[in-house]
Amino acid sequence: MLIYWANDEYSITIFGHTFFQFFPDWFYNALKIPHRLSEGMAFHFLFMWFFTLNGILYILYTIISGEWRELVPKRSSFKDAWLVLLHDLHIRKTAPPQNKYNAAQRIAYTAIIIMGIGSVITGLAIYKPVQFYYLTWLCGGYHFARILHFVLTLGYVFFFVIHIVQVILAGWRNFSSVISGFEVVNETPPLVIETPQPVVEIPQPVIGTSPPIQTTNEDEHPE
Amino acid sequence: MSTPNKKEKKELTVEQKITRRTFISFSAFTVLAVGAVEGWRWLYKSPKEAAGITAGTRVPLRRALNKTELFFRRLVFSENHLVKTYPKSMAAKRVRVNADIGIEAQNKFDPATWKLQVIKKGGEVLQITLQELMILPKTEIIYDFKCVEGWDQISHWAGVKFSDFIKHYQLDDYAKMQFVGMETPDQGYYIGIDMPSAMHPQTLLAYEVNDKLLPLQHGAPLRLIIPVKYGIKNLKRIGTIAFSNTRPRDYWAEQGYDYYSGL
Numbered sequence: 507m508l509i510y511w512a513n514d515e516y517s518i519t520i521f522g523h524t525f526f527q528f529f530p531d532w533f534y535n536a537l538k539i540p541h542r543l544s545e546g547m548a549f550h551f552l553f554m555w556f557f558t559l560n561g562i563l564y565i566l567y568t569i570i571s572g573e574w575r576e577l578v579p580k581r582s583s584f585k586d587a588w589l590v591l592l593h594d595l596h597i598r599k600t601a602p603p604q605n606k607y608n609a610a611q612r613i614a615y616t617a618i619i620i621m622g623i624g625s626v627i628t629g630l631a632i633y634k635p636v637q638f639y640y641l642t643w644l645c646g647g648y649h650f651a652r653i654l655h656f657v658l659t660l661g662y663v664f665f666f667v668i669h670i671v672q673v674i675l676a677g678w679r680n681f682s683s684v685i686s687g688f689e690v691v692n693e694t695p696p697l698v699i700e701t702p703q704p705v706v707e708i709p710q711p712v713i714g715t716s717p718p719i720q721t722t723n724e725d726e727h728p729e
Numbered sequence: 730m731s732t733p734n735k736k737e738k739k740e741l742t743v744e745q746k747i748t749r750r751t752f753i754s755f756s757a758f759t760v761l762a763v764g765a766v767e768g769w770r771w772l773y774k775s776p777k778e779a780a781g782i783t784a785g786t787r788v789p790l791r792r793a794l795n796k797t798e799l800f801f802r803r804l805v806f807s808e809n810h811l812v813k814t815y816p817k818s819m820a821a822k823r824v825r826v827n828a829d830i831g832i833e834a835q836n837k838f839d840p841a842t843w844k845l846q847v848i849k850k851g852g853e854v855l856q857i858t859l860q861e862l863m864i865l866p867k868t869e870i871i872y873d874f875k876c877v878e879g880w881d882q883i884s885h886w887a888g889v890k891f892s893d894f895i896k897h898y899q900l901d902d903y904a905k906m907q908f909v910g911m912e913t914p915d916q917g918y919y920i921g922i923d924m925p926s927a928m929h930p931q932t933l934l935a936y937e938v939n940d941k942l943l944p945l946q947h948g949a950p951l952r953l954i955i956p957v958k959y960g961i962k963n964l965k966r967i968g969t970i971a972f973s974n975t976r977p978r979d980y981w982a983e984q985g986y987d988y989y990s991g992l
Contacts, residue, residue: 544985
Protein backbone atom coordinates (compact mmCIF):
# COMPACT_ATOMS: atom_id res chain seq x y z
CA MET A 507 0.00 0.00 0.00
CA LEU A 508 2.78 2.36 0.94
CA ILE A 509 4.24 2.41 -2.53
CA TYR A 510 1.15 3.69 -4.27
CA TRP A 511 1.23 7.06 -2.61
CA ALA A 512 2.39 10.02 -4.71
CA ASN A 513 0.92 11.97 -7.57
CA ASP A 514 -2.27 9.93 -7.88
CA GLU A 515 -0.53 7.81 -10.46
CA TYR A 516 -2.88 4.91 -9.95
CA SER A 517 -6.13 5.82 -11.65
CA ILE A 518 -8.06 4.95 -14.74
CA THR A 519 -7.88 7.99 -16.97
CA ILE A 520 -9.12 8.02 -20.52
CA PHE A 521 -8.71 11.11 -22.67
CA GLY A 522 -7.85 13.24 -19.68
CA HIS A 523 -10.90 12.29 -17.68
CA THR A 524 -10.26 10.34 -14.51
CA PHE A 525 -12.90 7.68 -14.14
CA PHE A 526 -11.60 5.96 -11.11
CA GLN A 527 -8.95 6.76 -8.58
CA PHE A 528 -7.54 3.71 -6.84
CA PHE A 529 -6.03 5.53 -3.93
CA PRO A 530 -7.60 8.94 -3.31
CA ASP A 531 -6.16 11.25 -0.65
CA TRP A 532 -8.82 10.48 1.93
CA PHE A 533 -7.86 6.82 1.68
CA TYR A 534 -4.26 7.52 2.56
CA ASN A 535 -5.10 10.05 5.22
CA ALA A 536 -7.53 7.64 6.83
CA LEU A 537 -4.84 4.97 7.02
CA LYS A 538 -2.20 7.54 8.04
CA ILE A 539 0.21 6.40 5.37
CA PRO A 540 1.08 9.27 3.04
CA HIS A 541 4.73 10.12 2.55
CA ARG A 542 5.94 6.63 3.28
CA LEU A 543 6.96 5.64 -0.23
CA SER A 544 10.57 4.92 0.68
CA GLU A 545 9.49 2.71 3.57
CA GLY A 546 7.12 0.82 1.29
CA MET A 547 9.85 0.29 -1.28
CA ALA A 548 12.26 -0.98 1.35
CA PHE A 549 9.72 -3.55 2.51
CA HIS A 550 8.90 -4.43 -1.06
CA PHE A 551 12.48 -5.20 -2.02
CA LEU A 552 12.88 -7.46 1.01
CA PHE A 553 9.59 -9.34 0.73
CA MET A 554 10.02 -9.90 -2.98
CA TRP A 555 12.65 -12.46 -1.99
CA PHE A 556 10.22 -14.37 0.24
CA PHE A 557 7.58 -14.17 -2.44
CA THR A 558 9.89 -15.57 -5.10
CA LEU A 559 11.57 -18.23 -2.96
CA ASN A 560 8.27 -19.38 -1.51
CA GLY A 561 6.88 -19.65 -5.02
CA ILE A 562 9.85 -21.65 -6.25
CA LEU A 563 9.72 -24.04 -3.29
CA TYR A 564 5.99 -24.52 -3.69
CA ILE A 565 6.25 -25.27 -7.40
CA LEU A 566 9.12 -27.69 -6.77
CA TYR A 567 7.08 -29.43 -4.10
CA THR A 568 4.06 -29.88 -6.33
CA ILE A 569 6.26 -31.30 -9.07
CA ILE A 570 8.25 -33.67 -6.86
CA SER A 571 5.25 -34.91 -4.90
CA GLY A 572 3.10 -35.25 -7.99
CA GLU A 573 0.52 -32.98 -6.41
CA TRP A 574 0.43 -30.92 -9.58
CA ARG A 575 -1.89 -33.54 -11.05
CA GLU A 576 -4.52 -32.49 -8.55
CA LEU A 577 -3.95 -28.81 -9.22
CA VAL A 578 -3.71 -28.39 -12.96
CA PRO A 579 -7.06 -27.93 -14.71
CA LYS A 580 -8.32 -30.84 -16.77
CA ARG A 581 -9.99 -30.46 -20.11
CA SER A 582 -13.38 -30.63 -18.46
CA SER A 583 -12.46 -28.16 -15.72
CA PHE A 584 -13.38 -25.02 -17.59
CA LYS A 585 -16.91 -26.24 -18.19
CA ASP A 586 -17.22 -27.72 -14.70
CA ALA A 587 -15.93 -24.58 -13.01
CA TRP A 588 -19.03 -22.78 -14.18
CA LEU A 589 -21.21 -25.44 -12.55
CA VAL A 590 -19.18 -25.17 -9.36
CA LEU A 591 -19.74 -21.43 -9.36
CA LEU A 592 -23.47 -21.87 -9.79
CA HIS A 593 -23.47 -24.46 -7.02
CA ASP A 594 -21.52 -22.23 -4.65
CA LEU A 595 -23.89 -19.37 -5.33
CA HIS A 596 -26.76 -21.69 -4.44
CA ILE A 597 -28.23 -21.42 -7.91
CA ARG A 598 -27.65 -25.06 -8.71
CA LYS A 599 -28.19 -27.93 -6.33
CA THR A 600 -25.47 -30.33 -7.40
CA ALA A 601 -21.80 -29.87 -8.02
CA PRO A 602 -19.89 -31.86 -10.63
CA PRO A 603 -17.84 -34.80 -9.32
CA GLN A 604 -14.36 -33.94 -8.22
CA ASN A 605 -11.20 -35.30 -6.72
CA LYS A 606 -9.31 -33.41 -4.09
CA TYR A 607 -10.03 -30.03 -5.63
CA ASN A 608 -13.01 -29.02 -7.68
CA ALA A 609 -12.77 -27.54 -11.15
CA ALA A 610 -12.91 -23.95 -9.97
CA GLN A 611 -10.19 -24.60 -7.43
CA ARG A 612 -7.98 -26.21 -10.04
CA ILE A 613 -8.30 -23.14 -12.23
CA ALA A 614 -7.79 -20.72 -9.34
CA TYR A 615 -4.77 -22.53 -7.86
CA THR A 616 -3.08 -22.80 -11.21
CA ALA A 617 -3.93 -19.24 -12.15
CA ILE A 618 -2.39 -17.91 -8.94
CA ILE A 619 0.87 -19.65 -9.82
CA ILE A 620 0.87 -18.17 -13.30
CA MET A 621 0.07 -14.78 -11.77
CA GLY A 622 2.96 -15.21 -9.36
CA ILE A 623 5.35 -15.93 -12.18
CA GLY A 624 3.87 -12.92 -13.98
CA SER A 625 4.50 -10.73 -10.95
CA VAL A 626 8.12 -11.80 -10.75
CA ILE A 627 8.69 -11.16 -14.45
CA THR A 628 6.88 -7.81 -14.60
CA GLY A 629 8.52 -6.89 -11.31
CA LEU A 630 12.00 -7.49 -12.68
CA ALA A 631 10.99 -5.64 -15.84
CA ILE A 632 10.17 -2.55 -13.77
CA TYR A 633 12.92 -2.96 -11.21
CA LYS A 634 15.79 -3.10 -13.73
CA PRO A 635 14.32 -2.09 -17.09
CA VAL A 636 17.74 -1.35 -18.51
CA GLN A 637 19.50 -4.51 -17.39
CA PHE A 638 16.49 -6.78 -18.02
CA TYR A 639 15.53 -4.95 -21.21
CA TYR A 640 14.33 -8.21 -22.78
CA LEU A 641 11.86 -8.77 -19.95
CA THR A 642 10.63 -5.20 -20.28
CA TRP A 643 10.20 -5.77 -23.98
CA LEU A 644 8.36 -9.01 -23.27
CA CYS A 645 5.97 -7.17 -20.97
CA GLY A 646 5.11 -4.59 -23.60
CA GLY A 647 7.40 -1.85 -22.39
CA TYR A 648 8.10 -0.21 -19.05
CA HIS A 649 4.81 1.58 -18.68
CA PHE A 650 2.69 -1.41 -19.60
CA ALA A 651 4.74 -3.69 -17.35
CA ARG A 652 3.91 -1.33 -14.49
CA ILE A 653 0.21 -1.58 -15.26
CA LEU A 654 0.41 -5.39 -15.44
CA HIS A 655 2.26 -5.56 -12.15
CA PHE A 656 -0.42 -3.45 -10.52
CA VAL A 657 -3.32 -5.39 -12.04
CA LEU A 658 -1.76 -8.65 -10.80
CA THR A 659 -1.60 -7.20 -7.32
CA LEU A 660 -5.30 -6.36 -7.52
CA GLY A 661 -5.77 -9.97 -8.61
CA TYR A 662 -4.15 -11.23 -5.40
CA VAL A 663 -6.41 -9.08 -3.30
CA PHE A 664 -9.39 -10.52 -5.16
CA PHE A 665 -8.06 -14.07 -4.76
CA PHE A 666 -7.37 -13.48 -1.09
CA VAL A 667 -10.86 -12.20 -0.34
CA ILE A 668 -12.62 -15.02 -2.20
CA HIS A 669 -10.26 -17.53 -0.66
CA ILE A 670 -10.83 -16.45 2.92
CA VAL A 671 -14.59 -16.26 2.42
CA GLN A 672 -14.58 -19.79 0.99
CA VAL A 673 -12.48 -21.15 3.83
CA ILE A 674 -14.87 -19.66 6.36
CA LEU A 675 -17.88 -21.02 4.48
CA ALA A 676 -16.29 -24.46 4.19
CA GLY A 677 -16.07 -24.61 7.94
CA TRP A 678 -13.72 -25.94 10.56
CA ARG A 679 -13.36 -29.49 9.31
CA ASN A 680 -12.11 -28.26 5.97
CA PHE A 681 -9.69 -25.86 7.61
CA SER A 682 -8.43 -28.63 9.84
CA SER A 683 -7.75 -30.78 6.80
CA VAL A 684 -5.81 -27.94 5.20
CA ILE A 685 -3.55 -27.90 8.22
CA SER A 686 -3.22 -31.59 8.96
CA GLY A 687 -3.37 -32.95 5.42
CA PHE A 688 -6.27 -35.32 5.98
CA GLU A 689 -9.90 -35.31 6.73
CA VAL A 690 -11.73 -37.93 8.70
CA VAL A 691 -14.76 -39.24 6.91
CA ASN A 692 -16.95 -41.64 8.81
CA GLU A 693 -18.54 -43.93 6.35
CA THR A 694 -21.22 -46.43 7.28
CA PRO A 695 -20.55 -47.65 10.81
CA PRO A 696 -18.19 -50.61 10.61
CA LEU A 697 -19.93 -53.93 11.04
CA VAL A 698 -16.87 -55.94 11.82
CA ILE A 699 -14.28 -54.41 14.09
CA GLU A 700 -11.36 -55.60 11.98
CA THR A 701 -12.20 -53.45 8.95
CA PRO A 702 -9.92 -50.51 9.51
CA GLN A 703 -11.30 -48.20 6.85
CA PRO A 704 -12.66 -45.00 8.31
CA VAL A 705 -9.68 -42.87 7.42
CA VAL A 706 -9.57 -41.35 4.01
CA GLU A 707 -6.10 -40.05 3.76
CA ILE A 708 -5.64 -37.10 1.51
CA PRO A 709 -2.00 -36.19 1.27
CA GLN A 710 -1.98 -32.41 1.25
CA PRO A 711 0.92 -30.08 0.94
CA VAL A 712 2.38 -29.90 4.40
CA ILE A 713 1.68 -26.74 6.33
CA GLY A 714 4.55 -24.70 5.08
CA THR A 715 3.53 -24.98 1.49
CA SER A 716 -0.23 -24.85 1.64
CA PRO A 717 -0.58 -21.95 -0.76
CA PRO A 718 -3.39 -19.86 0.69
CA ILE A 719 -2.68 -19.33 4.32
CA GLN A 720 1.03 -18.79 4.17
CA THR A 721 1.83 -16.77 1.10
CA THR A 722 -0.99 -14.36 1.01
CA ASN A 723 -0.84 -13.36 4.62
CA GLU A 724 2.75 -12.37 4.91
CA ASP A 725 3.63 -11.25 1.44
CA GLU A 726 0.71 -8.95 0.99
CA HIS A 727 1.43 -6.90 4.07
CA PRO A 728 4.01 -4.55 2.63
CA GLU A 729 2.03 -3.90 -0.50
CA MET B 730 14.19 -47.86 16.35
CA SER B 731 14.03 -50.69 18.85
CA THR B 732 11.54 -53.48 18.65
CA PRO B 733 9.37 -52.60 21.61
CA ASN B 734 8.73 -49.21 20.04
CA LYS B 735 7.62 -50.76 16.82
CA LYS B 736 5.29 -52.97 18.70
CA GLU B 737 3.87 -50.00 20.47
CA LYS B 738 3.26 -48.23 17.19
CA LYS B 739 1.38 -51.09 15.77
CA GLU B 740 -0.90 -51.02 18.70
CA LEU B 741 -2.01 -47.46 18.04
CA THR B 742 -5.66 -47.33 17.18
CA VAL B 743 -6.97 -45.36 14.27
CA GLU B 744 -8.34 -42.72 16.60
CA GLN B 745 -4.96 -42.35 18.24
CA LYS B 746 -3.29 -41.96 14.87
CA ILE B 747 -5.73 -39.26 13.94
CA THR B 748 -5.23 -37.39 17.18
CA ARG B 749 -1.51 -37.72 16.89
CA ARG B 750 -1.24 -36.47 13.33
CA THR B 751 -3.64 -33.65 13.99
CA PHE B 752 -1.69 -32.64 17.07
CA ILE B 753 1.64 -32.66 15.22
CA SER B 754 0.39 -30.69 12.26
CA PHE B 755 -1.47 -28.14 14.31
CA SER B 756 1.58 -27.64 16.51
CA ALA B 757 3.71 -27.08 13.44
CA PHE B 758 1.13 -24.68 12.04
CA THR B 759 1.00 -22.74 15.29
CA VAL B 760 4.77 -22.52 15.50
CA LEU B 761 4.99 -21.24 11.93
CA ALA B 762 2.14 -18.78 12.38
CA VAL B 763 3.57 -17.38 15.59
CA GLY B 764 6.99 -17.24 13.94
CA ALA B 765 5.60 -15.27 11.02
CA VAL B 766 3.77 -12.80 13.26
CA GLU B 767 6.75 -12.40 15.57
CA GLY B 768 9.12 -12.03 12.61
CA TRP B 769 6.98 -9.29 11.17
CA ARG B 770 6.76 -7.56 14.53
CA TRP B 771 10.52 -7.77 14.99
CA LEU B 772 11.07 -6.25 11.56
CA TYR B 773 8.48 -3.52 12.01
CA LYS B 774 9.87 -2.50 15.36
CA SER B 775 13.53 -2.80 14.45
CA PRO B 776 15.49 0.40 15.05
CA LYS B 777 16.25 3.04 12.43
CA GLU B 778 19.79 3.10 11.09
CA ALA B 779 22.21 5.65 12.52
CA ALA B 780 22.11 8.77 10.35
CA GLY B 781 25.05 8.77 7.98
CA ILE B 782 25.35 8.55 4.22
CA THR B 783 22.09 6.69 4.31
CA ALA B 784 19.41 7.28 6.89
CA GLY B 785 15.74 7.04 7.62
CA THR B 786 15.04 3.35 7.24
CA ARG B 787 15.12 0.30 9.48
CA VAL B 788 18.49 -1.40 9.86
CA PRO B 789 17.49 -4.79 8.40
CA LEU B 790 15.67 -3.15 5.52
CA ARG B 791 18.68 -1.02 4.65
CA ARG B 792 20.86 -4.10 4.67
CA ALA B 793 18.39 -5.82 2.37
CA LEU B 794 18.30 -2.82 0.02
CA ASN B 795 22.07 -2.66 -0.28
CA LYS B 796 22.53 -6.40 -0.66
CA THR B 797 19.75 -6.68 -3.23
CA GLU B 798 21.11 -3.82 -5.29
CA LEU B 799 24.64 -5.22 -5.26
CA PHE B 800 23.33 -8.70 -6.06
CA PHE B 801 21.59 -7.46 -9.18
CA ARG B 802 24.48 -5.23 -10.15
CA ARG B 803 26.92 -8.14 -10.07
CA LEU B 804 24.44 -10.36 -11.81
CA VAL B 805 23.40 -8.21 -14.72
CA PHE B 806 24.82 -4.68 -14.86
CA SER B 807 26.66 -3.99 -18.06
CA GLU B 808 27.70 -0.85 -19.86
CA ASN B 809 26.45 -2.50 -23.02
CA HIS B 810 22.89 -2.58 -21.73
CA LEU B 811 21.49 0.60 -23.18
CA VAL B 812 18.33 2.40 -22.25
CA LYS B 813 15.69 2.13 -24.93
CA THR B 814 15.52 5.25 -27.09
CA TYR B 815 12.59 6.64 -29.06
CA PRO B 816 12.01 8.73 -32.17
CA LYS B 817 11.92 12.48 -31.64
CA SER B 818 8.22 12.64 -32.48
CA MET B 819 7.42 10.70 -29.31
CA ALA B 820 9.14 13.12 -26.95
CA ALA B 821 6.87 15.11 -24.64
CA LYS B 822 6.44 18.75 -25.65
CA ARG B 823 5.79 19.79 -22.10
CA VAL B 824 8.38 18.09 -19.93
CA ARG B 825 7.21 17.39 -16.44
CA VAL B 826 8.67 19.35 -13.53
CA ASN B 827 8.44 17.32 -10.35
CA ALA B 828 10.59 19.08 -7.77
CA ASP B 829 12.65 22.20 -7.15
CA ILE B 830 14.75 21.18 -4.17
CA GLY B 831 18.05 23.06 -4.38
CA ILE B 832 16.81 25.33 -7.19
CA GLU B 833 13.88 27.07 -5.51
CA ALA B 834 12.68 30.09 -7.49
CA GLN B 835 12.84 32.48 -4.51
CA ASN B 836 16.59 31.98 -4.24
CA LYS B 837 18.28 34.33 -6.72
CA PHE B 838 20.42 32.59 -9.29
CA ASP B 839 22.03 33.95 -12.43
CA PRO B 840 22.92 31.31 -15.01
CA ALA B 841 25.12 33.84 -16.86
CA THR B 842 27.70 34.02 -14.07
CA TRP B 843 27.57 30.26 -13.36
CA LYS B 844 30.63 28.09 -13.69
CA LEU B 845 30.87 24.35 -13.21
CA GLN B 846 33.33 23.54 -10.44
CA VAL B 847 35.22 20.27 -10.57
CA ILE B 848 36.99 19.59 -7.31
CA LYS B 849 40.37 17.95 -7.79
CA LYS B 850 42.92 16.55 -5.42
CA GLY B 851 44.71 19.00 -3.16
CA GLY B 852 41.88 21.50 -3.21
CA GLU B 853 42.43 22.50 -6.81
CA VAL B 854 39.16 23.55 -8.48
CA LEU B 855 38.58 23.35 -12.19
CA GLN B 856 36.18 26.07 -13.38
CA ILE B 857 34.30 25.44 -16.60
CA THR B 858 31.79 27.70 -18.35
CA LEU B 859 28.78 26.52 -20.32
CA GLN B 860 30.33 27.85 -23.55
CA GLU B 861 33.38 25.66 -23.02
CA LEU B 862 31.16 22.62 -22.52
CA MET B 863 29.10 23.40 -25.61
CA ILE B 864 32.18 23.16 -27.81
CA LEU B 865 32.51 19.48 -26.91
CA PRO B 866 30.69 16.88 -29.02
CA LYS B 867 26.97 17.05 -28.38
CA THR B 868 25.01 13.89 -27.63
CA GLU B 869 21.24 13.66 -27.80
CA ILE B 870 18.96 11.16 -26.13
CA ILE B 871 15.22 10.59 -26.29
CA TYR B 872 14.28 8.09 -23.63
CA ASP B 873 11.70 7.22 -21.03
CA PHE B 874 12.51 9.22 -17.90
CA LYS B 875 11.43 7.16 -14.88
CA CYS B 876 10.35 8.47 -11.52
CA VAL B 877 10.47 6.47 -8.32
CA GLU B 878 6.97 7.78 -7.56
CA GLY B 879 5.49 5.84 -10.44
CA TRP B 880 5.34 8.10 -13.47
CA ASP B 881 7.47 8.00 -16.57
CA GLN B 882 7.73 10.29 -19.57
CA ILE B 883 9.55 10.16 -22.88
CA SER B 884 11.69 13.26 -23.08
CA HIS B 885 14.42 14.67 -25.27
CA TRP B 886 17.71 15.91 -23.82
CA ALA B 887 21.09 16.94 -25.19
CA GLY B 888 24.49 17.71 -23.77
CA VAL B 889 27.96 16.35 -23.23
CA LYS B 890 28.47 12.68 -22.52
CA PHE B 891 29.92 12.39 -19.04
CA SER B 892 32.60 10.02 -20.33
CA ASP B 893 33.54 12.54 -23.08
CA PHE B 894 33.74 15.24 -20.44
CA ILE B 895 36.08 13.08 -18.33
CA LYS B 896 38.32 12.40 -21.32
CA HIS B 897 38.44 16.00 -22.50
CA TYR B 898 39.40 17.40 -19.11
CA GLN B 899 41.83 14.53 -18.50
CA LEU B 900 40.08 13.34 -15.40
CA ASP B 901 40.65 9.65 -16.22
CA ASP B 902 42.46 9.05 -12.95
CA TYR B 903 39.48 10.41 -11.07
CA ALA B 904 37.14 8.18 -13.06
CA LYS B 905 39.00 5.19 -11.63
CA MET B 906 37.60 6.06 -8.23
CA GLN B 907 34.38 4.42 -7.13
CA PHE B 908 31.95 7.29 -6.87
CA VAL B 909 31.16 10.70 -8.20
CA GLY B 910 29.21 13.25 -6.15
CA MET B 911 27.32 16.26 -7.49
CA GLU B 912 25.70 19.13 -5.64
CA THR B 913 23.61 22.17 -6.49
CA PRO B 914 25.36 25.57 -6.04
CA ASP B 915 23.41 26.16 -2.82
CA GLN B 916 24.12 22.57 -1.70
CA GLY B 917 20.40 22.07 -1.15
CA TYR B 918 20.30 18.94 -3.30
CA TYR B 919 23.09 16.43 -3.75
CA ILE B 920 23.59 12.99 -5.20
CA GLY B 921 26.13 10.19 -5.21
CA ILE B 922 26.59 7.97 -8.26
CA ASP B 923 28.61 4.79 -8.61
CA MET B 924 31.25 5.25 -11.29
CA PRO B 925 30.07 2.52 -13.70
CA SER B 926 26.70 4.24 -13.93
CA ALA B 927 28.27 7.69 -14.34
CA MET B 928 30.53 6.42 -17.13
CA HIS B 929 27.65 4.65 -18.85
CA PRO B 930 27.56 5.81 -22.50
CA GLN B 931 24.12 7.37 -22.07
CA THR B 932 24.92 9.54 -19.08
CA LEU B 933 24.88 13.23 -20.04
CA LEU B 934 25.72 16.58 -18.61
CA ALA B 935 22.71 18.09 -20.33
CA TYR B 936 22.15 21.72 -21.30
CA GLU B 937 19.26 21.33 -23.73
CA VAL B 938 15.73 19.96 -23.59
CA ASN B 939 13.65 19.73 -26.77
CA ASP B 940 16.45 21.48 -28.73
CA LYS B 941 16.38 24.58 -26.50
CA LEU B 942 18.62 25.61 -23.64
CA LEU B 943 17.30 24.33 -20.32
CA PRO B 944 14.79 26.57 -18.59
CA LEU B 945 15.49 27.29 -14.92
CA GLN B 946 12.92 24.80 -13.59
CA HIS B 947 14.62 22.01 -15.55
CA GLY B 948 17.98 22.82 -14.06
CA ALA B 949 19.60 25.55 -16.16
CA PRO B 950 22.33 25.90 -17.11
CA LEU B 951 23.55 22.29 -16.68
CA ARG B 952 21.92 19.21 -15.25
CA LEU B 953 22.60 15.52 -15.02
CA ILE B 954 20.66 13.11 -17.23
CA ILE B 955 21.43 9.58 -16.14
CA PRO B 956 19.03 7.10 -17.77
CA VAL B 957 20.31 4.12 -15.76
CA LYS B 958 18.98 5.72 -12.57
CA TYR B 959 15.62 6.89 -11.29
CA GLY B 960 14.73 10.58 -11.61
CA ILE B 961 15.89 11.34 -8.08
CA LYS B 962 19.50 10.93 -9.24
CA ASN B 963 19.11 13.34 -12.18
CA LEU B 964 20.40 16.40 -10.36
CA LYS B 965 19.36 19.81 -11.69
CA ARG B 966 21.69 22.83 -11.80
CA ILE B 967 25.03 21.15 -11.15
CA GLY B 968 27.26 23.35 -9.02
CA THR B 969 30.13 21.05 -8.08
CA ILE B 970 31.41 17.66 -9.17
CA ALA B 971 33.69 15.68 -6.85
CA PHE B 972 35.15 12.18 -6.89
CA SER B 973 35.71 9.76 -4.04
CA ASN B 974 36.12 6.15 -3.05
CA THR B 975 33.47 6.38 -0.39
CA ARG B 976 29.83 7.06 -1.07
CA PRO B 977 29.18 10.81 -1.37
CA ARG B 978 26.18 12.19 0.48
CA ASP B 979 22.85 11.77 -1.25
CA TYR B 980 19.68 13.72 -0.55
CA TRP B 981 17.14 10.92 -0.92
CA ALA B 982 19.33 8.18 0.54
CA GLU B 983 19.17 10.24 3.71
CA GLN B 984 15.37 10.05 3.50
CA GLY B 985 15.19 6.28 3.46
CA TYR B 986 15.52 5.60 -0.27
CA ASP B 987 17.89 3.10 -1.80
CA TYR B 988 21.31 4.68 -2.26
CA TYR B 989 21.85 3.28 -5.73
CA SER B 990 18.35 3.47 -7.22
CA GLY B 991 19.67 1.87 -10.39
CA LEU B 992 17.58 0.71 -13.31
